[in-house]
Amino acid sequence: MTNRAESAKLNWPRWQQVLLIALLVVLIGNRLTAMVDMAAYRSGLLGQVALNSGRAIPDPNAPAGFGRMVEVDPNGPVAKAGIRNGDFVRTYLPYYYQIRPKVGDSTNFTLDRNGVRSEHQIVVEPLPIGHVQARNNGLRLANVLAVIISILVGCFILWRGWGNPAAMLLGMALAAIGRGGSNQPPWATDLGLAAPMWWLLIVFNALVVLLIPFAMRMFEQQAGSLPRWHWRLFTTWLVWCFVSLHIYGWDRFWLTYYLNWAGGAGYPSLLMSISIAVAIAYLVAGWRKGSAAERNRITLIVFALSAYLFATVLVSLDAMRTGTIVGGESSASLIYFNAAMQGVVAPGLLAYAVLRHKLFDLGFAVNRTLVFGSISLILLVGFALIEWAVDHLVPKSWHEASAFYSAGIAVGLFLLFHRIRDAVEHVIERLFFRSWHQNEAALKRLVAAAAHVEKPEALAGNFAAELGRFTGGADVALYARTAEENYADASGATIDADDPALAAMRAEQGAVVPVELGSSIEAALALPMMHQAALAGFVLLGPKPTGEDYRPDEIEVLGWATQQVGLDLQAIRVRELEQSVIKLEARNANLSDVLAQAAAIKA
Template structure:
């Protein structure tokens, strides 16, 4: 029978990413959310401060001139005499791709037929004709919805990165999700600055090209952590795909920096990128599909959910590119736009369900606390609002002071009810989403409750090792008892751990000093959770729980429960040992009395 390996690895120790890379991803994620929030705020307020010179559509040429496809009537550029088919070259190349602010001066050279003319135009404030106001409002509402939907992957990416513990596959997944939040929205931070604005804009373009590569790298890294070796064809595919995407990204950055097209026209570039994004999505799905076929048990279920969630989320770029390639119709009448709105919502929902129910990525504890206290806060605020409304509408109370007293009484009542409401909400949420955790906790608590009824200490110790291993997801577990200056293994075992532990090991010294569970950072117990058995402030034994087969870290609530269970079982083992010593003494006492009587008889005869 094949042994089940975890979703992100059992046979191999997963590679770790340095902390500074994780910090970089978190910073970029926060910048993405700030950028998207700014977009939403500007759309809500009608894009205040936005300026236009009059180019509605343009395409870069190889000589640095941008061919004008469409000119806004009445704009500064139209007043200068520009017509569709003319070309302009900006004094600063980056001006061709950034958003202007109203009142800003923009230098450019206009090429009309064969004549060249230089102008310094002042960006005019954004104005919408009265007959286009309804369309403009609809477009802004759509922009708000799309930006809000695209923030969902970025938020998930931040949470995944925070809980990654440096694991390569999980960090890659978090980075890919963060990058999705910037898809097809260029950064507008510090656009007016010279080289800083240009650097931010180019960095944003690079981030937009990164997600397909990162998703594919994640799929291969996750598969690599469950196999001894990846097929060479997948490594070649990743390298070739990364090279192609890097070339396309380099081409876009070249246009940003120089204003000159390179090899491909804009329309050709969109078509090529659409195809490339589709290939990346297909490769990611194939890689995860291959891992799904090779896995068994719960791992197979986890891969299936991850396949569905990433397929939906990574389709964002592909669908967005299709919209550009098919006429750039950003309206709800376009089914591709509806797909673009539905993909992040469905993908986030599948991902959340996979995390909460199947622990694809172990962020459940943070989500658990967030759900509990978020729901409690919402319920209490809603209760306060309803009571206030009821008092205002149905109770006649005059005077501001009396109203203040009523508000204070309501607030005190809600404060007193907080813990009861929190406990009820926590029970409800745990029943809905964290039933596996609750069942495992109940099994361990039931064992601790039944432990005093064991007769033999050795039997109790062996049963505790089995129960604790089940609670820890199949992790190797051992129990050590004090023996002189060290601790001797009494039951269970962990690979590469000795049968006798030196009492002066740094981890054991820390355990005796704190009397609390400690995760050993290094040494013979590296990566293990070491928990003391305590009697009258003396460590009489230890439980050592090895790393989980899933490579997930121990949650705070797990560490607390293991610590409590270990203390209780330690006291039960100590009580059994005392009972056994008393029984032995009881057996020896008659012999001692007989021996004393024989000595007395011998003395009398003598």
């Protein structure tokens, strides 16, 4: 599932790639625009929040175009217009209930009560301070932000994995998961804009079915190609989802109730649940046939998709019960759960699988820099908020009294930030990177002792064993230069001195990845032993048994250790040569004495 499994890239013509990018920009832009707008509205950033004093939900017993009113606030504008719970109402325009309400606007309603119809006008009022809806708006804001996180994770995978079929399928599916509210942006106030916006929001849910071919590709990487009927069945399901969701969009927009038999408001969540469940089934089947490293990755994806599945199933059941998606006072706990699953658990697991376990070859490695950069950013934002709070809570007279007061606050926060940041980094190092430190310390301990080893064979064997331990059991081979001007290991296997990987090590004097250089060497990493700008030897490391890639800090310490041990091996060889020279000189001296004595006797 690493480089070898992701070698197949998309080879579409340029115009097809441009068309696909344009389509994704439109769909994702539409979704993000609607949800960011809704998040800003729920938080009050766009002015006064309207009081939703009643909701119209689909009801198969209602006349076409009418909705049944529920949760009518007895003190709200809907009740003031004479509407009660259970009444059938139709807005003008009929899709007006999908448009975000704006304080001060008025809309006309047709009331149908017991078959008698009357006209009413409702003036939208602002949300009173302390109203229970304010709490619900906060919950829905959290839910919207959670979905935005999921979409951004999908966009990240699309960006970094472009051309990788499995990565693109997963990225598009993640961008379609979740829901950000049914209301339209304020500028979509006429049929020409509202209908396409609503249709895109609904049909975009169909892209969740792309999780199925993603899972099928993951399965094929473990067990080989699937029979064609699997792909044909998926194509049929994809067409059904697009067609039925198109009908659903019409149904919900015009309140015609064609799909009420299929769950009504919960129908998109139902389709999502089925698609995610099928994808999980393929992933589990692939997990059973995968290696230990591949199972680690697949397990994370299964858990992430299971989090999405639980959330969508509960949303679907709630929608069937209430007639709307995540609506009603009883949905508070569901909103919390939905936000946690879609905004924290599932994206977190997927991000960990992509970044830490290299689910795809995205050319991206997570290390201390990323972790500490994120921590520093969080702390910096936190202190900025503290400074803002101090500026607004401390009386202005204190600020105006002396410039030294404000300077003292700024300096204090600056000094405090660095102290807290250092303390947090220390804690993070001990919590998250303790095993890294211990692993690195053991390697450095062997390198320190290498200078005291007497025989090169012993040092080479000890170093190879330590590298195997350091890498978690990866294959290790140490090659040294021979008299024939090539390189050989302990088993006698040789590598030509002009191999591209060896030439690169001479030129760069650092670690290289042989496969990236067109070398025939089958190794994940090659580490040089340089001596006076010459390649005296090198170490080949195979892939880790866990399937993880070598981190930048690991490559750095491995390169340093290899170079130091290479110098120690060279020193041992020089010492052995010196001892050999001393022995030869002694033998020559003895021979000279013998010859001198023989000459003297002869004379």
